[in-house]
Amino acid sequence: MPKIKILFIEDDPDQIFLYQTKFKLEGYDFISAKDGVEGLRLAEQEKPDLVLLDILLADENGIDILKNLKNNKKTKNIPVIVFTNFDKEEINQRAVALGAVGYVIKSKVVPSEIVKKVAEVLKL
Amino acid sequence: MSFLKFLPLISCFFVLTLGFFVLAKKSSKAIKIIFFLFCLVVSVWLFGTFMMFRTTQDYLAIFWDRFIYAGVVFVPALMHHFSLLITKRKNQRLLLYTNYGLAFVFLFLSQTKYFVDGLFYYAWGVHTKAQFFHHIFLFQFFFFIFFLFYNIYTFYKNKANALEKAQLKYVLLAFGLLIGIGAFAYLPAYGISIFPFSFISGVLFAVVLVYAILHHRFMDIKIAIKHGSIYVGSIIVTVALTFSLWLFLNKLVYSSDIGTTVTSLIFALIIFSPLNKFIEKFANKHLFYSLYNYQETINHLTNKLTTIINLDQIIDLVVDTIKNTMRLVRSGVLLIDESKSPFQYQVAKVVGFNKKNGISLVQDNFLTRHLAVTQKPLVREELDFLSEQTKSPSDKQSFLTLKEHMTRIEASLCLPLISSNKLTGIIVLGGKVSGDAYSKEDLDLLTVLSNQASIAIENARLYQQVQDFNKTLQTKVDEQTKDIQEKAVHLEKLLKMRSEFLDIASHQLRTPTSVIKGTLAMMKEGDMEKMSPEEKAKFVEGMFQKSVKLESIINDILVASEMDTADFDIETKDEIELDKFLEKEVNEHQFDAAEKKLTLAFEKLTDGPFKIKGSIKYLEQVIDNLLDNALKYTPQGFVKATIKKEGNNAIIAISDSGIGILKDDLKRIFNKFIRGKNARNVYTDGSGLGLFIIKRIMDRHPGSKVWAESPVRQALTAGGEESKGSTFYLQFPLLK
Numbered sequence: 001m002p003k004i005k006i007l008f009i010e011d012d013p014d015q016i017f018l019y020q021t022k023f024k025l026e027g028y029d030f031i032s033a034k035d036g037v038e039g040l041r042l043a044e045q046e047k048p049d050l051v052l053l054d055i056l057l058a059d060e061n062g063i064d065i066l067k068n069l070k071n072n073k074k075t076k077n078i079p080v081i082v083f084t085n086f087d088k089e090e091i092n093q094r095a096v097a098l099g100a101v102g103y104v105i106k107s108k109v110v111p112s113e114i115v116k117k118v119a120e121v122l123k124l
Numbered sequence: 125m126s127f128l129k130f131l132p133l134i135s136c137f138f139v140l141t142l143g144f145f146v147l148a149k150k151s152s153k154a155i156k157i158i159f160f161l162f163c164l165v166v167s168v169w170l171f172g173t174f175m176m177f178r179t180t181q182d183y184l185a186i187f188w189d190r191f192i193y194a195g196v197v198f199v200p201a202l203m204h205h206f207s208l209l210i211t212k213r214k215n216q217r218l219l220l221y222t223n224y225g226l227a228f229v230f231l232f233l234s235q236t237k238y239f240v241d242g243l244f245y246y247a248w249g250v251h252t253k254a255q256f257f258h259h260i261f262l263f264q265f266f267f268f269i270f271f272l273f274y275n276i277y278t279f280y281k282n283k284a285n286a287l288e289k290a291q292l293k294y295v296l297l298a299f300g301l302l303i304g305i306g307a308f309a310y311l312p313a314y315g316i317s318i319f320p321f322s323f324i325s326g327v328l329f330a331v332v333l334v335y336a337i338l339h340h341r342f343m344d345i346k347i348a349i350k351h352g353s354i355y356v357g358s359i360i361v362t363v364a365l366t367f368s369l370w371l372f373l374n375k376l377v378y379s380s381d382i383g384t385t386v387t388s389l390i391f392a393l394i395i396f397s398p399l400n401k402f403i404e405k406f407a408n409k410h411l412f413y414s415l416y417n418y419q420e421t422i423n424h425l426t427n428k429l430t431t432i433i434n435l436d437q438i439i440d441l442v443v444d445t446i447k448n449t450m451r452l453v454r455s456g457v458l459l460i461d462e463s464k465s466p467f468q469y470q471v472a473k474v475v476g477f478n479k480k481n482g483i484s485l486v487q488d489n490f491l492t493r494h495l496a497v498t499q500k501p502l503v504r505e506e507l508d509f510l511s512e513q514t515k516s517p518s519d520k521q522s523f524l525t526l527k528e529h530m531t532r533i534e535a536s537l538c539l540p541l542i543s544s545n546k547l548t549g550i551i552v553l554g555g556k557v558s559g560d561a562y563s564k565e566d567l568d569l570l571t572v573l574s575n576q577a578s579i580a581i582e583n584a585r586l587y588q589q590v591q592d593f594n595k596t597l598q599t600k601v602d603e604q605t606k607d608i609q610e611k612a613v614h615l616e617k618l619l620k621m622r623s624e625f626l627d628i629a630s631h632q633l634r635t636p637t638s639v640i641k642g643t644l645a646m647m648k649e650g651d652m653e654k655m656s657p658e659e660k661a662k663f664v665e666g667m668f669q670k671s672v673k674l675e676s677i678i679n680d681i682l683v684a685s686e687m688d689t690a691d692f693d694i695e696t697k698d699e700i701e702l703d704k705f706l707e708k709e710v711n712e713h714q715f716d717a718a719e720k721k722l723t724l725a726f727e728k729l730t731d732g733p734f735k736i737k738g739s740i741k742y743l744e745q746v747i748d749n750l751l752d753n754a755l756k757y758t759p760q761g762f763v764k765a766t767i768k769k770e771g772n773n774a775i776i777a778i779s780d781s782g783i784g785i786l787k788d789d790l791k792r793i794f795n796k797f798i799r800g801k802n803a804r805n806v807y808t809d810g811s812g813l814g815l816f817i818i819k820r821i822m823d824r825h826p827g828s829k830v831w832a833e834s835p836v837r838q839a840l841t842a843g844g845e846e847s848k849g850s851t852f853y854l855q856f857p858l859l860k
Contacts, residue, residue: 085634106638110645
């Protein structure tokens with residue numbers, strides 16, 4: 001059975017290192033993109049099983065990246081969990097409305113919990 | 125000429141009708157009876173003459189002439205009596221009695237042959253011959269006619285008021301015509317053949333006096349011709365003209381066909397309206413007194429006034445009513461504005477007057493004082509009299525000045541508007557269209573009208589005050605509401621800003637927290653044991669860096685929120701030698717620069733001294749932050765700090781060869797939590813507060829400022845392309 005592939009769209013290298021370490025330890029394939037353009041490209045090429053998306057990215061709003069993912073035929077069926085420290089109910093609702101399957105605040109979960117959440121979403 | 129034979133009879137009819145008409149009018153004044161008797165004796169003369177001329181027998185001619193004298197002998201006494209009554213003369217009583225006595229003596233004598241006897245035969249008829257006593261009677265006749273004219277003339281000259289003068293002119297004219305033409309009737313009695321045209325004098329006499337009655341209320345006779353009568357008159361004239369036309373047309377075409385009838389009817393339709401207007405205009409001008417009905421006018425005004433509360437409308441109504449009722453050329457209303465001190469007049473409405481002229485009337489307070497005291501209409505014609513009556517020399521002059529003033533602006537009458545015994549305004553009236561003076565009845569009516577008007581005006585003013593007060597109140601409420609709205613908008617903005625602050629601040633705080641927490645959780649859960657030593661080291665280092673960052677963000681937030689309060693202030697008492705200060709700061713950053721393989725240089729571009737006043741503690745933070753930023757956002761190349769003197773200022777420039785700042789960002793880079801869009805590509809954890817703090821500190825240094833320049837990139841590019849870097853400037857006023 002091939003490994004489950006996670007795409008993490010996030011611009012902070014410290015965080016990428018942290019979650020990559022954890023997911024790899026848990027047996028996942030883990031790739032990351034530091035902006036929306038790269039994220040979209042990787043989503044198309046690598047066909048990840050799930051996308052973890054940060055909302056407050058440097059040059060574009062994560063919500064726009066979510067829209068782009070959902071508007072793209074090749075990527076629209078990939079489940080997206082918004083994974084951010086931006087805790088705002090409106091954004092949460094908008095993300096869900098746009099098709100995100102979850103909205104998780106980073107500081108409220110430890111790495112093992114996000115791994116569990118991902119497994120839940122993918123019904124593993 | 126059969127018509128001329130009837131002339132005496134026609135005259136007789138006119139005069140007798142006039143006599144009966146005057147007698148029939150209400151009021152039993154002596155003057156009316158005397159006037160009637162006069163008309164009666166004149167009619168006797170005219171009727172007798174008519175009979176005398178048509179008789180063919182001598183004895184009958186003499187009979188009719190003696191009949192004539194039975195009336196004519198009373199003419200001198202009645203004319204004299206009439207002149208006394210009309211001029212209100214109390215003397216000449218004895219003369220009058222003598223006159224009447226003589227009249228009875230001549231009455232007796234006139235029936236004898238010593239008065240008239242024998243006949244002259246003329247081409248146009250016969251006339252009796254005058255005898256001895258006739259000569260004496262003629263003397264008496266002309267003597268008392270002289271008295272009539274003398275009495276009337278002296279009264280006209282000295283005592284008559286304007287109305288009486290107007291009336292007397294017609295009296296003089298009427299009697300002048302009657303006597304001047306009528307006296308020719310004596311000539312045939314002395315054998316002088318003159319065609320007997322003099323009987324026309326009776327018609328003229330009657331016509332002139334009827335005009336005096338209609339136009340000037342001679343002998344206080346009023347004839348009420350209403351608008352309805354004018355309408356009826358217009359119909360009669362139209363019918364008459366139309367009928368004439370119809371007859372004329374029928375004669376022209378020798379038959380009466382439908383065409384002439386239709387033409388005539390169309391003619392009637394066309395002329396009726398203009399004719400009615402013309403007759404009304406004519407009546408307005410010439411039959412003035414008959415046109416208004418005292419009671420009706422008052423009722424009309426009262427009824428209308430009760431339905432209006434608007435001041436302007438009331439003024440319009442009052443001015444129009446007076447102007448139309450009296451047929452005036454001009455009128456106006458001045459109101460006293462008590463809200464100003466001293467009080468001022470304001471022109472509420474003028475028709476025909478010049479506004480300035482209206483105000484000029486009340487420029488000196490004399491008129492105001494006079495009207496306030498008398499509370500009665502002031503007629504221009506009475507000003508001479510008032511001036512004579514008053515004892516104070518200054519008042520005398522004031523009356524005369526006022527008269528000149530009123531004459532100049534063509535004002536004839538000033539009516540006071542009195543409310544609660546106080547003068548509230550003046551109605552100024554010009555002359556009448558007809559040129560007549562104001563009669564006593566006019567003044568009575570105007571007094572009533574002005575009283576009505578004052579009450580209505582006062583009510584309207586009170587109402588207006590209440591309304592104005594309401595308006596002011598509404599304005600105040602509106603202002604307050606607007607103020608509250610503005611405050612609400614401002615508060616909303618503040619709340620939004622606060623909420624943004626919290627959103628961003630919490631994000632900034634959570635990011636390092638989540639890494640630290642995540643790392644510790646993995647350690648606790650035993651994940652560390654599965655890692656390689658390099659991974660473990662990187663893991664712990666990452667967590668440490670995040671805790672350093674967390675501390676710095678907390679610090680920035682604390683400083684920024686402290687600076688965000690209104691009473692944040694910095695003591696700028698330290699004397700600082702800025703060049704040395706900057707050099708020291710630069711040196712402290714050499715280690716960091718070396719670590720990033722950047723060159724960091726300090727250069728003094730001009731000579732000092734660079735002494736300024738400021739806060740060492742805060743300025744250290746400013747320069748430290750700027751150097752930190754420069755090093756942080758410069759991947760390769762240099763950072764340079766320079767100082768120079770420019771005018772009375774010291775200018776520090778910290779420039780780098782780093783990523784630069786986008787044009788859009790330059791404007792807002794000093795705002796709270798704003799970071800350059802490209803900044804995160806290089807360094808993700810900036811608080812967005814550094815430049816904000818720098819700006820606040822510089823703002824608290826009097827005369828100092830900070831700004832940034834970046835001659836770079838117009839758009840963000842993905843890669844690490846070359847940029848020309850950015851420069852931050854600090855300007856401080858130098859100490860002298």
